[in-house]
Amino acid sequence: MYTKVEGGADPPSEYPKDPPPSPATDTGPDKLELRVFRTADQIEELRVPILPRCFEFSELVAATGNLKSCALDYFYGGHLEDGQVVAVKRLKQDSGAQEFLTQVFIVSQLNHPNIVKLIGYCTYGDDRYVVYELMPLGSLRDHLHDLPPNKEPLDWNTRMKIAEGVARGLEYLHKMNPPVIYRFISSSNILLGEGYHSKLSDVGVERFCPTHAMTEYGYHTPEDLLVGEISVKSDVYSFGVLLLELVTGRKAIDIERCHGEQLLVAWACWLLTYESKVMHTCMADPLLQDRYPLISLYQALSLASQCLNSQAEHRPPIEYIVDKVSQLASQTYGSKTATA
Structure with missing residues (x-):
């Protein structure tokens, strides 16, 4: 139950309804289409042909210094050869390779200033890594x-x-x-x-x-x-x-x-x-x-x-x-x- 807080506004009797979903469209097998609501009355369609970058394991080792003994789910900062500063994370291994690659592809298309950007990925044997933009101030x-x-x-x-x-x-x-x-x-x-x-x-x-x-x-x-x-x-x-x-x-x-x-x-x-x-x-x-x-x-x-x-x-x-x-x-x- 809502509790009235002194100094706070009363909650509305009815909140605005979420906008209805837009109709599905067939974009063909070579395109991924994401529909993003910018406002309640405006929908922007994003057709994204860009693929996430596939890194060689040697590239990530060179960027971070060493990844062979890195712990699961920890970020390791580093610099790529082009000077870009990135954060590398090692993920757990109990998912299928195709499932991982599909999810990485979809996530790499997310583009918003309040979501950490996924730049690419790496598979090395049974290990899987994702590469993000570096957030310098931590959590x-x-x-x-x-x-x-x-x-x-x-x-x-x-x-x-x-x-x-x-x-x-x-x-x-x-x-x-x-x-x-x-x-x-x-x-x-x-x-x-x-x-x-x-x-x-x-x-x-x-x-x-x-x-x-x-x-x-x-x-x-x-x-x-x-x-x-x-x-x-x-x-x-x-x-x-x-x-x-x-x-x-x-x-x-x-x-x-x-x-x-x-x-x-x-x-x-x-x-x-x-x-x-x-x-x-x-x-x-x-x-x-x-x-x-x-x-x-x-x-x-x-x-x-x-x-x-x-x-x-x-x-x-x-x-x-x-x-x-x-x-x-x-x-x-x-x-x-x-x-x-």
């Missing part, structure tokens, strides 16, 4: 949790900018035909580029990644845990968890905290039942040191509460989330809009 988790004493925490404006990027990446996937369900939102899977530009990682190849074999428990939806049901609203729920992480600075699951505070969603939803400014202000990350616009804090908690609705059909669509989180990102700390 969101590296900048949000367990910070060393000399590391500056993320400020409010940066956190909301990161949330906006994640929402826009999800919107792109959900508006494809058929919709692509990401399923694996977590602070570990959101990678950051220059200026803390956020991108979704491992889109489409998560099934080949050992750490994605089970979605991190703290991001699971109730319906997934109960009956294994997955939909685009599963991503919406997980986004709500991520938004809570950004606001509170807490991990989705933290077994080092006292009983009752180990599960972020359970702890936050309990506090959100209280219509109290004091209670909600206490949820903000202490590392922010009160440097955030109060109205934006209440609005962010309101949006997270809507995303975490236990009933999937009552969670907002991704377009609504993008609109709201974009407003949050525009309300920078210290601005007249933010403090009004």
Whole structure:
């Protein structure tokens, strides 16, 4: 059930409906056609003849220094001969070669500023590798949790900018035909580029990644845990968890905290039942040191509460989330809009 958060807007009685799927078209065996909804009333057709680059194993060894003993599901940075900076990841081996190549081809056609670009692949014996653009600032988790004493925490404006990027990446996937369900939102899977530009990682190849074999428990939806049901609203729920992480600075699951505070969603939803400014202000990350616009804090908690609705059909669509989180990102700390 939706919880009214003081300072947040009431949820609409009915969210806008998702746009109807476009009719299938026959593009012939030599073309892959992806239909991408840019807006609710505009569809852009992409005919993609470009193939992902097939790397020789020796090229990747030269680029990274050594891959022969690299661990599964870890990124290894390197420079190609043309100077391009890339990240190489070794995947697990229990999938068929044709299945892997087909998935890599499809994923390489995804083109959005908030999705990590897959450049190419490599097969070497039974080993399989994927090559991505390098995200120099690492994962969101590296900048949000367990910070060393000399590391500056993320400020409010940066956190909301990161949330906006994640929402826009999800919107792109959900508006494809058929919709692509990401399923694996977590602070570990959101990678950051220059200026803390956020991108979704491992889109489409998560099934080949050992750490994605089970979605991190703290991001699971109730319906997934109960009956294994997955939909685009599963991503919406997980986004709500991520938004809570950004606001509170807490991990989705933290077994080092006292009983009752180990599960972020359970702890936050309990506090959100209280219509109290004091209670909600206490949820903000202490590392922010009160440097955030109060109205934006209440609005962010309101949006997270809507995303975490236990009933999937009552969670907002991704377009609504993008609109709201974009407003949050525009309300920078210290601005007249933010403090009004």
